[in-house]
Amino acid sequence: MLKRKEFILGAAAGLIIAAGATAGGVISWPTANAEGRPGQLIPSAGASGLAFAPPQGAPLSFADIVQQVAPAVVQIEVESRVERPAGGLQIPGFPGFVIPNPRGAEPDAEAEPETAQGAGSGFFITKDGFIVTNNHVVADAITIKVVMSDGRKLDAKLIGRDENTDLAVIKVEGDDFSFVSFEEEAKPRVGDWVVAVGNPFGLGGTATAGIVSAMSRQDPSGQSRGFVDFIQIDAAINRGNSGGPTFDIYGRVIGVNSAIISPTGGSVGIGFAIPASIAKPITDKLMSGQAIERGYLGVSMRTMTDGERDALGLPATVKGVLINDVTPGGPADKGGLQSADVVVSVNGQPTATGDVLTRAVAATSVGDRVRLEVYRDGRLQTLTVISGRRPPESELDALRGGTGPDGSPTAPATPGQETEGLTVSAITPALRTRYSLGADVSGVVVTAVAPRSEAGKLRFPVGSVIQTAFGRPVTTPEQFKAAVDAARAAGRPSILLRVRTPGQSQSILLALELSKAE
Numbered sequence: 001m002l003k004r005k006e007f008i009l010g011a012a013a014g015l016i017i018a019a020g021a022t023a024g025g026v027i028s029w030p031t032a033n034a035e036g037r038p039g040q041l042i043p044s045a046g047a048s049g050l051a052f053a054p055p056q057g058a059p060l061s062f063a064d065i066v067q068q069v070a071p072a073v074v075q076i077e078v079e080s081r082v083e084r085p086a087g088g089l090q091i092p093g094f095p096g097f098v099i100p101n102p103r104g105a106e107p108d109a110e111a112e113p114e115t116a117q118g119a120g121s122g123f124f125i126t127k128d129g130f131i132v133t134n135n136h137v138v139a140d141a142i143t144i145k146v147v148m149s150d151g152r153k154l155d156a157k158l159i160g161r162d163e164n165t166d167l168a169v170i171k172v173e174g175d176d177f178s179f180v181s182f183e184e185e186a187k188p189r190v191g192d193w194v195v196a197v198g199n200p201f202g203l204g205g206t207a208t209a210g211i212v213s214a215m216s217r218q219d220p221s222g223q224s225r226g227f228v229d230f231i232q233i234d235a236a237i238n239r240g241n242s243g244g245p246t247f248d249i250y251g252r253v254i255g256v257n258s259a260i261i262s263p264t265g266g267s268v269g270i271g272f273a274i275p276a277s278i279a280k281p282i283t284d285k286l287m288s289g290q291a292i293e294r295g296y297l298g299v300s301m302r303t304m305t306d307g308e309r310d311a312l313g314l315p316a317t318v319k320g321v322l323i324n325d326v327t328p329g330g331p332a333d334k335g336g337l338q339s340a341d342v343v344v345s346v347n348g349q350p351t352a353t354g355d356v357l358t359r360a361v362a363a364t365s366v367g368d369r370v371r372l373e374v375y376r377d378g379r380l381q382t383l384t385v386i387s388g389r390r391p392p393e394s395e396l397d398a399l400r401g402g403t404g405p406d407g408s409p410t411a412p413a414t415p416g417q418e419t420e421g422l423t424v425s426a427i428t429p430a431l432r433t434r435y436s437l438g439a440d441v442s443g444v445v446v447t448a449v450a451p452r453s454e455a456g457k458l459r460f461p462v463g464s465v466i467q468t469a470f471g472r473p474v475t476t477p478e479q480f481k482a483a484v485d486a487a488r489a490a491g492r493p494s495i496l497l498r499v500r501t502p503g504q505s506q507s508i509l510l511a512l513e514l515s516k517a518e
Helices: 002-023 063-072 276-287 305-311 354-362 393-399 429-433 477-489
Strands: 075-080 088-090 098-100 114-124 128-133 141-149 154-163 167-171 193-196 206-217 230-233 243-248 254-258 269-274 299-303 320-324 342-346 369-376 379-386 417-419 422-426 446-451 467-469 494-501 504-511
Touching: 063 075, 063 193, 063 243, 075 128, 114 141, 128 276, 141 354, 154 276, 193 254, 230 254, 254 276, 269 276, 299 354, 320 354, 342 354, 417 477, 422 477, 446 477, 467 477, 477 494
Parallel strands: none
Antiparallel strands: 075 114, 075 141, 088 098, 114 128, 128 167, 141 154, 154 167, 193 206, 193 243, 206 230, 230 269, 243 254, 254 269, 299 320, 320 342, 342 369, 369 379, 417 422, 422 446, 446 467, 467 494, 494 504
8 A cells, every 4th residue: 555655656746747847848748739840740630630530631531522423434345356476376375375387378368357355444525425545445446335334335436546645535326424524724743632433354433542643754665655744643553444534532534544563463553644634635636536646856866864965075954865866858857957966945945855855846736847956066056947747656666766765766767658558668778777678679668557458458568668569660659659549540449569578579469448539
């Protein structure tokens, strides 16, 4: 009993001493509204000082938001044509394992094309049936079907797509669909809440939540070609979420889910959404039937490194884009841009990286005067280039020699011209090297083939050289087109081509596409 009284007396004395020390400023006690030491960050305890209440603006639940927007989100099912593996038979379930064709055997041109099933997500952006999704979801689709949140399945048609931003618009018939809207004015911040709704692994109507992890991310796959600064989110998105919306806590669309980093094949909390500020103007144009055109210089380039800047004798403050090569006859060549020039601004906008330069030029219209500030031989000068039209990406891919260290796309060796599904170019030294063409080979080289064209059905090989068409020698794209026009004017349903392929020359009969008037 005595020990207990002594303990109580000791505790009381300790409290008295502590109270005095507190009053005298010797001890400070943490509180919900405490002021920290200089530089110390004190997290808010939430509304009304409750230690575990969510901060102001955070929802107690996302249920109301999801319930509000879910009817506008759809599942997209596609059937696509897939290319048969060249040179053999593909064994189902064993990707990469091919049984070679018997010697001399050719693929069966009459065989039915192989198809594959795919799925993605999308969302209604208008009341009358326009749906936004990803280009890679519907590219090369034979049929497109939309599964509504209430289970209805509707046929859809492709309205337009843009592979550079991975955006596409499809449409279903109807005039009374629930839809959502892009939010362009309120910019998301790192740390803001986001909700993703979509169709991962075929599980339609799946909602996940997270935050904005970062802004202005570049596509790690390089497929966006520098045209998109992605929003990085940690809301779980997986295969099948592609094309679905990213919402803020008010149910406004701030992005279109497009890509993930996934070393495991599933979500690891690193997803990428195309910002609404990019998605809305592109999809508006696609809905109105407009083609997406971008300005073009015709250069290969890379972001200048510190070592390259020092080697060029430029001031340490200079940041810019080093020109590797200039396409002969292209807009940059005609405007006087040269290899080893360093572009530091486009129309007054600083270009510290290749991506910035790509987007600045792409934003111009064909025929615009583009003012470039460049360093050449240590001196700053201004050049004016007339912007050209950026060629199709299939052509650029076929001609591209690679990418710069920063992933910025290099330019083709020559622009080329498409006729009857064949993109052909005059033979330049670069193309002669790329396709191993001898010095004695003349004609026009095929740099790309439209897969759904008559040439695509023939599996016309890229890198082959068309030497004569309609009995005429051809060495330029214009001559090839003139030969095709002459064959059509003569009422020919097809044109005979003399084509050099690796190791041999052969005659190929190419059926002519029906003209638009027909």
